[in-house]
Amino acid sequence: MIVYAIIDCLKKCGSAVPAYAKIATSDTKIEEASNQKLSSPNKEEIAKPEIPVILSNSEAEYATIERFLSKMAREKPVRFSSAQLEEFTDNFATVLGSGGFGVVFKGVLPINGVHLAVKMLNNNWDKRVEEQFMAEVATLGRTYHINLVKLYGFCFDPSTKALVYEYMENGSLDKILFDESREIEWEKLHDIAVQTGKGIAYLHEGCERKIIHYDIKPGNVLLDKNLNPKVADFGLAKLCNSEGSQRTLMVDGRGTPGYAAPEMWKPYPVTHKCDVYSFGILLFEIVGRRRHFDEGLSESRQWLPKWAWEMYEHMELKVMLSLCGVEERNREKAERMLIVALWCIQNSPEERPSMSNVVQMLEGSKEVNPPPCPFDHRPSPGSMFSAARGGNDRESSDTYSSSKTSFGKIHSNHVQNTFEIELASE
Structure with a gap:
């Protein structure tokens, strides 16, 4: 799946890979071998069969993205709730523009008055939007340059998906x-x-x-x-x-x-x-x-x-x-x-x-x-x-x-x- 490909890239970039990512690498093999020696040096481990959890495709995809976002939340971008976005945008009062993935609203962070651009993604959440969402969070959240737009955070609720950027007064x-x-x-x-x-x-x-x-x-x-x-x-x-x-x-x-x-x-x-x-x-x-x-x-x-x-x-x-x-x-x-x-x-x-x-x-x-x-x-x-x-x-x-x-x-x-x-x- 796309998330595992992303995680594999992050591994190659030197970024920490979350525990849920079962990617075979030399590092993980060494770590697993080391753990086996420490936990059972003198006796064999008895393998216990795992009971699989069966999820629907939509549930599995949502859970996968949730795990991905949990990892990213420990990095830099902030995870906002849909209620916070409503507060930031004064209930989505001012439209800045629209694009192929949704509508952009003007917002303000109440705590410091920083102006925001909140991109609300379309409700017809599909694979393409999912890929764009995860790529924006994974990359903009890890790049820091005065000439790159800053991603402050994101929202990923069942009914709301959004990306929160710095506000650029003069548009494109x-x-x-x-x-x-x-x-x-x-x-x-x-x-x-x-x-x-x-x-x-x-x-x-x-x-x-x-x-x-x-x-x-x-x-x-x-x-x-x-x-x-x-x-x-x-x-x-x-x-x-x-x-x-x-x-x-x-x-x-x-x-x-x-x-x-x-x-x-x-x-x-x-x-x-x-x-x-x-x-x-x-x-x-x-x-x-x-x-x-x-x-x-x-x-x-x-x-x-x-x-x-x-x-x-x-x-x-x-x-x-x-x-x-x-x-x-x-x-x-x-x-x-x-x-x-x-x-x-x-x-x-x-x-x-x-x-x-x-x-x-x-x-x-x-x-x-x-x-x-x-x-x-x-x-x-x-x-x-x-x-x-x-x-x-x-x-x-x-x-x-x-x-x-x-x-x-x-x-x-x-x-x-x-x-x-x-x-x-x-």
């Missing part, structure tokens, strides 16, 4: 980035890019084991009252199918077309470099203050990455920046950001830089070499976007944003029954 980045009426200084946009990169770099390089986000985009970058960014909504993203070292993705609900790296749509192994690709697309959008694909524009300018590459090839990036409204005094940093973005979206994952190098290049502390063409052997974006239209809607952020981007549901034939918290391959 896409609401500001693509709103022409919102004025924002270029220096702040550059800072948002750098700080977001640092948050992703922490996931890849600062944790005990690398963590892949899988869905980096403006809708999953939240902004506080000072427009400081925090990466959010990466609990579900760290769940994937696993069979040995080959990580074949269940693409249904994974990633977002246009932001997802090419390898995510193919039965190829996926590493943390898929996040680098997505971050590159985000950089293009920050510079252009527009969506990466806009069919309302002339064909040469519809897809931002292609337009940027063509302008770079012809040494006309400054012309592009002028058309994007970037002022002269900011064009050096903006040009560097575009070139870094071209490195990030290289078709081959091996050609993409690490996130720590991306941050250094954006900050100007590392030289940015001329990038090769990133589009070799890649299908045109138009075909992908054409196939994407007319499908199910997915919210730009399940945590706060209610703005939607429509795309088709991509199906995978590589469906298996085992899951794990995805840890990036070395």
Whole structure:
């Protein structure tokens, strides 16, 4: 089951494994052997048959999650009751937004006045929501970085399932980035890019084991009252199918077309470099203050990455920046950001830089070499976007944003029954 896969990952990460997890490891075998010697050094143990307890599937699943949450409660996130959530949210008075898994309400901790965002999960509790819930609690509760959204706690009652986050006053980045009426200084946009990169770099390089986000985009970058960014909504993203070292993705609900790296749509192994690709697309959008694909524009300018590459090839990036409204005094940093973005979206994952190098290049502390063409052997974006239209809607952020981007549901034939918290391959 998923929980045992999660526990096995926690064991590999050096985290304590709860007693209920009967996972065969060298440590447990040594401990069992030691206990046998201490308890009965001179006589044989008489094996007593265990009487099995028969539970229904729903009872067994609920009990499994309960044991998982009991373990997590001893870690960091706090377990709240449904009555406490009603108190925090003034009986769910203020809606912040809605997403694929439920509705987000504004709340306040009475004891200290800290503002909260309470994500109430939908009542139609299914396997997908269960996986997202446990992954968020297991991972957000164990990651600590100024550029990652903080999970204060959770609620898991028979009638109420919820996740309690820190409140981010300015919502998601896409609401500001693509709103022409919102004025924002270029220096702040550059800072948002750098700080977001640092948050992703922490996931890849600062944790005990690398963590892949899988869905980096403006809708999953939240902004506080000072427009400081925090990466959010990466609990579900760290769940994937696993069979040995080959990580074949269940693409249904994974990633977002246009932001997802090419390898995510193919039965190829996926590493943390898929996040680098997505971050590159985000950089293009920050510079252009527009969506990466806009069919309302002339064909040469519809897809931002292609337009940027063509302008770079012809040494006309400054012309592009002028058309994007970037002022002269900011064009050096903006040009560097575009070139870094071209490195990030290289078709081959091996050609993409690490996130720590991306941050250094954006900050100007590392030289940015001329990038090769990133589009070799890649299908045109138009075909992908054409196939994407007319499908199910997915919210730009399940945590706060209610703005939607429509795309088709991509199906995978590589469906298996085992899951794990995805840890990036070395």
